[in-house]
Amino acid sequence: MATTVEQTTAPAHADEPIVPLRHPGRWVAAVVLAVLVAMFVSFLLTTPQLRLDLVVGYLFERSVLRGLLTTIELTVVAMLVGVALGTVLAIMRLSDNPLLRIVAATYVAVFRGTPILVQLLFWFFLGTVLPNISLGVPFGPELFSVSTNTVISQFAAAILGLGLNEAAYMAEIVRAGIGSVDRGQVEAAHALGMGPALTYRRVILPQAARVIVPPTANEVISMLKLTSLALVIGLPELTTTVQLIYGRNFQQIPLLIVASIWYLVLTTVLTVIQARIERRMSRGVLSSPVRRTRFSFGGR
Template identity: 80%
Template sequence: MAADAAAGRAGVHADEPIVRLRHPGRWVAAAVLTVLLAMFVNFVATTEQLRLDLVVGYLFERSIMIGLLVTIQVTVLAMLVGVALGTVLAIMRLSDNPLLRGVAGTYVWLFRGTPILVQLLVWFFLGTVLPNLSLGVPFGPELLSVSTNTVITQFVAAILGLGLNEAAYMAEIVRAGIGSVDHGQTEAAQALSMSPALTYRRIVLPQAARVIVPPTANEVISMLKLTSLCLVIGLPELLTTAQLIYGRNFQQIPLLIVASVWYIVLTTLLTFVQNRIERRTSRGVLGASHRRSRFAIGGR
């Protein structure tokens, strides 16, 4: 009866024209954005001080390319240190051993509680309080000794400062990802006599990757931009190289635009890779949800 009544009401209004819902706010917003874009284009085109010819000329300049390569190297190596150590710290924080939990918790507390700029400077100036790095018997003779400044160069200080700081954040990301895996998976692995290390490597971490990958990709993009802080220790990465150039020709804004263009290019590429990886890691989940939705709609 209810279905017949609904069909009757639909038949009564079937001949009435369909009136589109108006959205005047969209047109106003589009007009405002168009005006702002036109003002920006006009500013860029008419402001001679921007020196766009200089921007184009320095975009592929040799020293800029070398600085860009250093930026990429620092980003990759620091993230490798952060992901590897962060995974170990996450497993330690989930351990039943209170000593391991305490050590991992203290590490995360210390490195998240101090500014990354301070950590970079500490590693760079470590040689002032620890002139030599020694290897030998505790409280006994030294077997090997080397100057700290020889080992911890600007590049190494950047890797240690950025990588060890990143490990504290990755530890929380990995811990959240591991926590998202059903505990029954671990119990099933134990029932099959799998070791804890094998369980994490074959069962837990692959399933946790779906939760870990998106924030990790964001951390890579953040790390790319955090490399600019290496300016304080004089590492010739992208921003430092741009600063050295405009320190000679006093063209600050054009050289900063050059650096910004390369940061945007790298960020765009990383975002594309991030989207591909996310689709791949979520493929099984999306496929299952799609099948469930089709089953619910079709009835069989």
């Protein structure tokens, strides 16, 4: 009797094989992508004007490598300036002192509201309106004076332009990270007798790092590419170097490909480092099965 009931309640097509859902759109997209890749490869191999031999020859040329090193130095130093000053500005914007808040907000508004190209040119030509940088008593004797052009070289002008501009963006990133820390953590630190500086160093900034680090890594990648703007002040970084070379041999496209390859290599390395840092910073978040599933299906 039980067997009869099971047979009558069993689905009508229980013995039929399960057919997976077809996705014809995926195949169409794959074919289109393959055709586009084949066209691109054909363009590279059949266009003699690209001069791939020159690309290979100049890829490790000494002046190009020197320009690459200058680009890396610019990126590192400008980001250090931006992160350090941006952290100070973020703390100022969150201060109870209205004067500090106004100063920080004005700084952010000015440096985010003007083009970075204009800022680079401003620092480079500052010596035309301020010939000397001096230190002394107001309305009194001058204790120290030095030529502005001596202090603000091409490299220094690039650092000032890139670093001070980056500080305005880092201030907002750090401010958002600090704002993400629960207020109870701060109150608990104060209850333990910690002062403001110790609270920031021991409690707030370590917890805010999870929010601050990913966008900061993106800023590093953006900074790497923004260093090419130093071309306008003649600093021999990577882009300026290849421009000087193709100004002599008139092979613009091959030399620009050389620069693009090096930028792609550096951004790829930074992207891999960013992914590792984000994975490390998210270990506590991903420990929960629910959060892990959400990340797998809804993440980048």
